Amino acid sequence: MKKGKVFLILFPLFLGIGIYLLYRSKNLFYFKFFSTHPVIYEHIISLRELAWSYRKHLPLWSVYSLPDGLWLFSFGATLLVDRKFYTIHFIIFTLIYMFMVGLEFVQKYFGGHGTMLGTFDYLDIVFFTCGYMCISLISILLHKLQKNSFFNEIHLTKKDELIEDLKFSIIFLILGVLPSLF
Numbered sequence: 242m243k244k245g246k247v248f249l250i251l252f253p254l255f256l257g258i259g260i261y262l263l264y265r266s267k268n269l270f271y272f273k274f275f276s277t278h279p280v281i282y283e284h285i286i287s288l289r290e291l292a293w294s295y296r297k298h299l300p301l302w303s304v305y306s307l308p309d310g311l312w313l314f315s316f317g318a319t320l321l322v323d324r325k326f327y328t329i330h331f332i333i334f335t336l337i338y339m340f341m342v343g344l345e346f347v348q349k350y351f352g353g354h355g356t357m358l359g360t361f362d363y364l365d366i367v368f369f370t371c372g373y374m375c376i377s378l379i380s381i382l383l384h385k386l387q388k389n390s391f392f393n394e395i396h397l398t399k400k401d402e403l404i405e406d407l408k409f410s411i412i413f414l415i416l417g418v419l420p421s422l423f
Contacts, residue, residue, distance in 0.1 A: 243322075243323055245322070245383075246318060246322045246323050249314075249315070249318035249322055249376070249379070250315050250318045250319050250322075251315070253311040253312075253314045253315045253318075253372075254311065254312065254315040254416070256311055257307070257308035257309075257311035257312050257315070258271055258308075260303070260304060260307065260308050260311075261308060261420050262275070262285055262288075262289070263288060263289050263292040263293075264292060264293070264296060264299070264304045265304065265420070269420050270419040270420060271419065271420060272285070302364045302368070305362065305364070305365075306362060306364040306365050306367065306368045307368055308420075309341075309365050309368050309369055309372075310367075310368030310369055310370075310371050310372035311372065312372070312413070312416070312417055313337075313338065313341060313368075313369050313372035313373055313376075314372035314373075314375055314376045315413075316334075316337065316409075316413045317334050317338075317372065317373065317376035317377065317380065318376050318379075318380070319409045319413065320333060320334045320337075320406055320409065321334055321376060321377070321380035321384075322379075322380050322383055323383075323387070324384075324402060325397060325402065326399050326402055327380070327384050329399065329402075329403070330402070330406060331377070331380075333406055334373075334377075335373075337410075338369060338370075338373040341369050342366055342369055342370075345361055345362070345363075345365050345366050345369075346361070348360060348361040349361035
C-alpha cells in the first residue's frame with residue numbers, strides 16, 4: 242500500500258476520532274475505551290480541557306457532522322485508491338454513500354434524540370456528500386495518472402479485490418457504529 246493511500250485513509254479517520262474524543266460526550270465508546278488506560282486517559286483529559294476552551298469558537302457542524310464526512314472520505318480512500326478494477330469499487334462506494342444518505346432519512350422518520358437510530362441532520366448529508374465527492378474526484382484523478390504503470394504491478398484478481406472490500410467494509414462498519422455505542 243502506498244504512503245499516499247495510507248495518508249488518505251488514516252488522516253481523516255484519526256481526525257474524526259480526535260473530534261469525538263475532544264468534543265463529544267464522555268459516554269461514547271472512543272472515550273470509554275481510553276478511560277481503561279490510565280496514562281493515556283490523563284493526557285486525553287488534559288487535551289479535552291484545553292480543547293473545550295476553544296469549543297465556543299467552533300461551529301456545531303465541525304463537531305457533529307464533519308466526522309461523518311471524514312469517515313466516508315476515509316472509507317472511500319480505502320475502496321477506491323490504488324485499485325485495478327476501479328469501476329466495480331466505485332459502484333460499491335456509491336451504493337454505500339446512498340445507503341448512508343438513506344439512513345439519515347430513516348433517522349428523520351423513525352429516529353430522534355436518544356434513540357439507537359440517532360437524529361436526522363441535513364448537515365450530515367452535506368458532509369457525506371462532500372466526503373463522497375472529494376474522494377471520488379481524487380481517486381478518479383489518481384486512477385487516470387496511475388493507469389498504465391501502476392496496474393501492471395498489481396496481481397490481485399477481481400475476486401481478491403472484492404474480498405478486500407468486504408473486509409474493509411466490516412472494519413469501517415465497526416468504526417462507524419462504535420461512537421454511538423454505550
